Amino acid sequence: MTTRHPVERDEVMAYLDGELPAERAGVVRAHLETCDGCRALADDLRQVSATLEAWQAGDAPARLTQQVERAMHAGTDGTAETSRSWPRWPAFPTFPRWTLAAASLAGAALVLAVVVPRQPAAPDAVAQMAGRQTNEEPAVIGGVPGAPTETLARPDRLRDEEAGPGRTEGGVAGASDRAELQAPARAEPAPPTVERPAAPAQATAAERRATQAAPPAAAPAPPARPVGQAREFAMAARPAADMSKVAGQGAAAGEAAVQLEAVAAASALRPIDLVIPAADLDEARRSIEELLRSLDGWLADATTSGTGDEPLWRAELLVPAGRVEQFLDGLRRLGTLDEGPPADQATADRLADAASRLEREAGAERRELAAIALRVRSGRDLARDPHPARINPR
Amino acid sequence: MARSARRQPGLWNFCTRPDITGTVHAGMDATRVSDEAGRRAAPAVAPTDEQLMLAVRAGQREAFADLFARYREPVWRFFCRRVQDDSRAEELAQETFLGVLQAARRYEPRAAFRSYLFGVAFNVLMAWRRKARRQGEREMAELDPPARTPDQDAVLWVRRALAELDPTDREVLMLREYEQLSYEEIAGVTGVPTGTVRSRLFRARLALREKLVGHPAPLGARP
Numbered sequence: 001m002t003t004r005h006p007v008e009r010d011e012v013m014a015y016l017d018g019e020l021p022a023e024r025a026g027v028v029r030a031h032l033e034t035c036d037g038c039r040a041l042a043d044d045l046r047q048v049s050a051t052l053e054a055w056q057a058g059d060a061p062a063r064l065t066q067q068v069e070r071a072m073h074a075g076t077d078g079t080a081e082t083s084r085s086w087p088r089w090p091a092f093p094t095f096p097r098w099t100l101a102a103a104s105l106a107g108a109a110l111v112l113a114v115v116v117p118r119q120p121a122a123p124d125a126v127a128q129m130a131g132r133q134t135n136e137e138p139a140v141i142g143g144v145p146g147a148p149t150e151t152l153a154r155p156d157r158l159r160d161e162e163a164g165p166g167r168t169e170g171g172v173a174g175a176s177d178r179a180e181l182q183a184p185a186r187a188e189p190a191p192p193t194v195e196r197p198a199a200p201a202q203a204t205a206a207e208r209r210a211t212q213a214a215p216p217a218a219a220p221a222p223p224a225r226p227v228g229q230a231r232e233f234a235m236a237a238r239p240a241a242d243m244s245k246v247a248g249q250g251a252a253a254g255e256a257a258v259q260l261e262a263v264a265a266a267s268a269l270r271p272i273d274l275v276i277p278a279a280d281l282d283e284a285r286r287s288i289e290e291l292l293r294s295l296d297g298w299l300a301d302a303t304t305s306g307t308g309d310e311p312l313w314r315a316e317l318l319v320p321a322g323r324v325e326q327f328l329d330g331l332r333r334l335g336t337l338d339e340g341p342p343a344d345q346a347t348a349d350r351l352a353d354a355a356s357r358l359e360r361e362a363g364a365e366r367r368e369l370a371a372i373a374l375r376v377r378s379g380r381d382l383a384r385d386p387h388p389a390r391i392n393p394r
Numbered sequence: 395m396a397r398s399a400r401r402q403p404g405l406w407n408f409c410t411r412p413d414i415t416g417t418v419h420a421g422m423d424a425t426r427v428s429d430e431a432g433r434r435a436a437p438a439v440a441p442t443d444e445q446l447m448l449a450v451r452a453g454q455r456e457a458f459a460d461l462f463a464r465y466r467e468p469v470w471r472f473f474c475r476r477v478q479d480d481s482r483a484e485e486l487a488q489e490t491f492l493g494v495l496q497a498a499r500r501y502e503p504r505a506a507f508r509s510y511l512f513g514v515a516f517n518v519l520m521a522w523r524r525k526a527r528r529q530g531e532r533e534m535a536e537l538d539p540p541a542r543t544p545d546q547d548a549v550l551w552v553r554r555a556l557a558e559l560d561p562t563d564r565e566v567l568m569l570r571e572y573e574q575l576s577y578e579e580i581a582g583v584t585g586v587p588t589g590t591v592r593s594r595l596f597r598a599r600l601a602l603r604e605k606l607v608g609h610p611a612p613l614g615a616r617p
Contacts, residue, residue, distance in 0.1 A: 010596040017570070019577050019592070044603045051606060052556075052571045054548035060470035064484050068462055068491045072455055 007031045012038050013045055276334055281311050284334050288315070291330040295323045443507035450498045458495055465511055472515050472573060477522070486522055490515040509579035512569070516583045555605045563598035566591055 007028050014020045015028040032039050278284035285302075292298055297319035305312045319327045441449075441457075443464065449457035469490055473483035493514050501510075556564055562584075569580045577595070581588040 010592055013596050013599060014577075014592060017577070044606075045599055048599050048602045048606060049571060051548070051602075052552055052567075055475065055552040055572075056549075057471040057474040060466050060487070061480065061484055064470060064487055065462075065466065067484075067488050068466075069459075071488070071492050072458060072462075072495060 007035070007038060009038070009041060012042050016042060016045055276331060278334060281313055285313055287334050288317070288331070291327060292317060292319065295319055295327050295330075297323070297327065444503040447494075447498065447501050447507050447510075448503065450495070451501050458498070461494075461507070462491055465508075468573065469511065469515055472512065473519065475568065475572060476519055482522075486515075486518050489518050493518065505582065506579065509575065509582050512573055512575060512579070513583045516569075555602055558605070559598055559601055563594045563601070566594045567598040567602070570595055 011020065011024070011028055012032070015025055015032075020028060032042060276284065289299060297317060299315055299317060302313065302315040305314070317327075441460075443461060446457040446461050450461065466487075469487045470483065473486045473490075474480065477483045477486060490511070494511060497514075556568070559567065565584065566580055569575045569583060570577075575583065577588050577591045580591045580595075584591070586594075
């Protein structure tokens with residue numbers, strides 16, 4: 001039969017460190033007088049601490065004082081001279097704990113660029129190839145603005161345009177894009193070994209659609225749109241549902257590429273600029289990130305600027321177009337969404353950069369998809385990684 | 395001692411101006427005393443760290459100079475024991491103080507300023523370590539002979555023994571032994587529960603005790 005030791009060993013350590021409550025400290029103190037083992041442990045712990053004291057660091061160099069003094073006199077607004085670039089907040093993730101009550105005005109400038117379905121050249125073929133409705137689950141990308149340009153009314157207007165005459169313009173503008181994207185798809189060889197009922201029909205539809213889209217590809221490129229006007233960009237938006245469908249059907253290279261092209265052709269990029277004044281920037285940032293996670297969106301890019309008492313956070317947010325309203329509702333709870341002036345040149349440039357980045361991603365995705373489809377005929381690899389080309393997933 | 399003899403122009407004058415020990419700065423109305431009263435009152439009460447930080451938040455740079463004077467050496471030693479070279483430690487210490495200065499407007503005295511300061515320093519250190527790992531830079535000079543202390547053998551043994559510890563255990567142990575933080579403060583700095591701090595600290599000390607056995611210098615010093 002064994003008796004339970006009345007004092008845990010780490011309690012001896014806590015007693016030596018003065019970390020025990022008075023009542024428990026009295027118990028340990030009394031126990032140490034009677035227990036040789038615990039007393040030896042206490043001696044060892046004291047010896048360890050005494051040994052560690054041998055390492056004494058030297059005095060701070062005079063230059064440290066001079067540098068801090070210089071920075072202090074340069075101002076406390078973030079313009080102080082430092083010997084290296086100063087990380088604004090990523091290096092201090094614990095700051096929010098201390099700034100919950102901060103009353104300073106912080107602004108969170110957000111930009112949404114929503115990819116909405118564009119008028120397809122052959123709607124039935126696109127829907128069949130993409131395996132979904134054309135207004136379902138397209139992706140979203142954002143750009144970073146210099147100034148806000150749109151209000152909450154913008155998504156509604158976008159949907160109006162989508163359902164109304166605006167679709168015609170989108171369809172015309174997207175024709176050359178689709179043709180360009182489809183060019184490699186037509187070059188893909190048909191898989192000889194995969195047999196499934198739906199494959200021949202989809203391949204036929206894709207070929208028919210590619211043929212229809214070919215003539216605009218040879219036409220001259222449309223002229224550049226003026227700055228500030230609603231812009232549309234072709235992109236390869238590949239929702240998870242499409243990939244799972246591709247994987248589940250075991251699509252081979254040709255079909256997978258054509259399917260991707262169809263999804264890309266059915267999407268267009270439209271920006272929405274938002275400005276949210278927030279009382280606490282860190283809190284707002286966390287809330288936005290949680291909101292993004294809950295809606296399967298993600299943060300593509302984020303920068304901070306502004307002065308110490310009025311920091312400004314600018315971010316590119318990517319949200320599935322089908323959930324934009326839900327996302328905006330969440331943003332409304334964070335603060336008032338302000339309407340800003342029309343988009344300036346900087347905003348247009350950033351959006352153009354975002355579009356070109358998307359196109360690059362689309363190209364890489366096409367190549368990756370073709371390689372995967374060639375290598376894995378059953379499509380199991382695609383099922384394991386449905387988002388291989390997400391931009392900076394966080 | 396060289397530390398006390400070191401007087402820097404400008405900033406040191408802020409730290410040692412006559413009213414600092416007997417008065418508090420403007421902006422701390424609750425504890426304000428006049429210079430005259432401060433001279434008469436004995437012993438005078440120096441402002442706490444939290445009071446100084448609130449004064450910094452109100453825009454008084456002199457209060458920050460006082461805080462810097464109080465914590466210059468502790469913060470310097472914090473980095474000096476954890477990074478490869480002195481120039482890097484100097485940069486990180488500077489970043490820490492500037493970070494506190496820049497974030498002063500958002501400061502709220504929810505806990506001791508000391509733990510807040512070391513929390514900032516810890517985050518600066520972690521950010522630098524992430525960057526150093528990406529660039530292949532060494533973090534600790536475990537085997538480099540120390541050059542600043544007389545008892546080089548004991549120091550070398552300590553540094554080697556610490557370097558062999560689990561990194562998380564080592565950090566907890568160093569925060570306790572060198573920065574003299576309480577368990578709760580360490581938990582706040584490292585972001586782990588207090589019970590975990592206690593268990594890690596105990597594990598690290600036992601590991602060091604095992605390393606202590608067989609080492610001539612520490613054994614010779616044992617009672």
